[in-house]
Structures are given as structure tokens and as C-alpha cells.
Amino acid sequence: MADKRPVALVTGASYGLGAEIAQTLARDGFDVAVTELNADDLGDTVGAIEAAGGRAAAVELNLLSMESIESATAQTIEAMGQIDVLVNNAGLLIARPALEVTPEQWDQVMTVNVKGSYFMALEVARHLIDTGRPGNIINIASTFTTMGAPGVSPYGISKAAVGGITRHLAVEWAQYAIRVNAVAPGTVETKLRAEILAANPERRDANMAKIPMGRFGAPEDMAGAVSYLASPASAYVNGHVLAVDGGLTIS
Numbered sequence: 001m002a003d004k005r006p007v008a009l010v011t012g013a014s015y016g017l018g019a020e021i022a023q024t025l026a027r028d029g030f031d032v033a034v035t036e037l038n039a040d041d042l043g044d045t046v047g048a049i050e051a052a053g054g055r056a057a058a059v060e061l062n063l064l065s066m067e068s069i070e071s072a073t074a075q076t077i078e079a080m081g082q083i084d085v086l087v088n089n090a091g092l093l094i095a096r097p098a099l100e101v102t103p104e105q106w107d108q109v110m111t112v113n114v115k116g117s118y119f120m121a122l123e124v125a126r127h128l129i130d131t132g133r134p135g136n137i138i139n140i141a142s143t144f145t146t147m148g149a150p151g152v153s154p155y156g157i158s159k160a161a162v163g164g165i166t167r168h169l170a171v172e173w174a175q176y177a178i179r180v181n182a183v184a185p186g187t188v189e190t191k192l193r194a195e196i197l198a199a200n201p202e203r204r205d206a207n208m209a210k211i212p213m214g215r216f217g218a219p220e221d222m223a224g225a226v227s228y229l230a231s232p233a234s235a236y237v238n239g240h241v242l243a244v245d246g247g248l249t250i251s
Contacts (some may be wrong), residue, residue, distance in 0.1 A: 005054065007080045008230065009033045009073075011061060011092025014041040016190040017140070019048065020219035021087055021226050024241055026054035028227055033076040033083075035090065053173035055080065055146045063090055063116030064108070066182065073123040082131070085230045086124040088117040088162075091155075098153045106154050113158035118165050125169070134177035138223075138229050139166050141184040143245050159184075165242050170239030179238045183225045186245025189216040213246035 008025045012018040013034035022032045026049040034045050042058035049056035057079040061072040076083055084222065092112040094105050121137050129134035131225055144156035145163040162182060170180035187193070193216075197204040208214065225244045228234050243249050 004081075005029055006032045006084040007031045007033065007082050008085040008087060009035070009041035009059075009075075009083050009124065010087040010089055011035045011063075013045050015045075017185070017188060017219050017222050018087075018089040019045045020223045021089060023048045024220075024227050025085070025087075025230060026050075026056075028231065029054075030085065030230075031055040031080055032061055035059045035072055035081055037062055038106040063091070063112045063120070065164075066119060068129065069119050069123060071123065073120070073127065077127060080251055082133065083124050083127055083135070084133065085136045085138065086120060087226060088120055088137070089228075090116065091140065091158075093152065093155045095152050095155070097151055103160035109154040109158050109215070110161075113155070114149055114161045114165070117162055121165065121169055121250050125173055125176070128178055130177050135179075136230055137169065137178065137180045138226055139180070139182040141166070141182040141241055143184055143186050143243065143249050145182070145184050145241055146243075147249055166241055167239045169235065174238055179229075179234075181229045181234070181237055181239065182241040183222060184241050184243045185217060185222045186211065186243070186248045187216045188219060188222060190219060210251065211246040211248050212251050215246060217244060217246060 008030040010022045012116045013022045014036040020035050026032050031054045032049045036042050039058040039060040046056040059075050062068040139162050141162045142159035144159045166182040
């Protein structure tokens, strides 16, 4: 009998980076559960996971709700039997000048990006500790985890907090053989981002000029970093925020 495939849970995976991560992990030998606000939106991702040889499960998740976080974790375990890797990819971006940010917008971004990521990690860690399994939590951070930019302050501050979550939980859970790391993407040229930048060539050129490698990232670049952190090749990497940004944050 073949060895059982490990299971990954990827949040926010109906399109873009989350979908690419889910497909990559399936090609790496994982069965993959994926989440979205509306599970019906996950059909394409589920099909891609299955085409790559993995079992798939579509799970509804609203990171504004603790009940939903607990339910999504339980549903994944029921459907897949276990969780070995969590990828905290789902997030919320509100782009506007700081002086125009409302308390309600601040709370929404912080609840989704910080509280949501933190308590998703806690739910999966409880499962791993209760079952005595080693595990791996990978948070999707941002270049804003370590640098500032105008017009995105709630998002950037929330991603700085994701870096803190990564470091603190890595230290606390190492005793349980649970590693916690993060990937910090630079500008990723998803289909939607490409359309936005194409409509503003001057902004596109200005953003590109800041990147030493002279190109924007592709979803595959970010998924490759997640693949590494999810694999035995990174077995001694813990509490690290891996910038995947073409050299932006060191230039």
C-alpha cells in the first residue's frame, strides 16, 4: 500500500497566489483543502489539484468569524483525515491614505489579516499537538512586513504583525516539532495586478525601477518559496520571513 499523502490547508485559494500555491503543493505530493468565503468559487482550484494527482476539499471560511475558523479546521480534518501544513494566505487589502482610514476599515483589516491568521494557526496547532504530529505553518506576509509605503498603512501594519506572529509562534511551538515561517512577496503580477498596472504605465515603470532584478514576481515564484518551506529541505528553518521580491527590500 502506498504511503498516505500529507495534507495541506490553503486559505483564500479561489484565484491568484492561493490557487497557485494549492496546485504546486498538489504536484509536490500533498492532498489539499482550500478555503474561500464562498466554497462554490473553488471549483477551478479543486479541479487543478485533482489534475495534479491530489485529493481536494473545498471549505467555506470567513476569517471575521471565530466560529467559521473553528468550523473550517474541523471540516478539513473530517474530510482529509489530518492537517500537516497550513498556508495562511487569505487576506484583506484596503488601499487609501492614512488620514482617510475609518476605524471600521482598520478593524476589518486587522481582524482578517492578524486575528484570522493567528487563530487559524492556533486551531491547526491544537490538532497537531493533540495527535502528536509534526507540522508546518506558513504565513503569507509582505514586503510591508519590514518596509513602509504610502496609501496602504492598515494592510502594511497588519503584515508587520504577521511577521511577529511567525516569530513568536515559531519559538513557542518548536518543542512540538511545529515549524512556523512566512513568505513575504514583493509585487506579484497576477492577472488582476497586470490589468491594473497596464492601465497606468507610469506607475508600472516606477514600481519596476525599484526592483534590482528588473521584473515583477509571478505567482509561481511565491508558490516555489512555499513549496520549499513545506518540504523536508527546510527542516531546520524556523521563525524565518523569506522575502521573495527580486531584491526590493535590500536595495
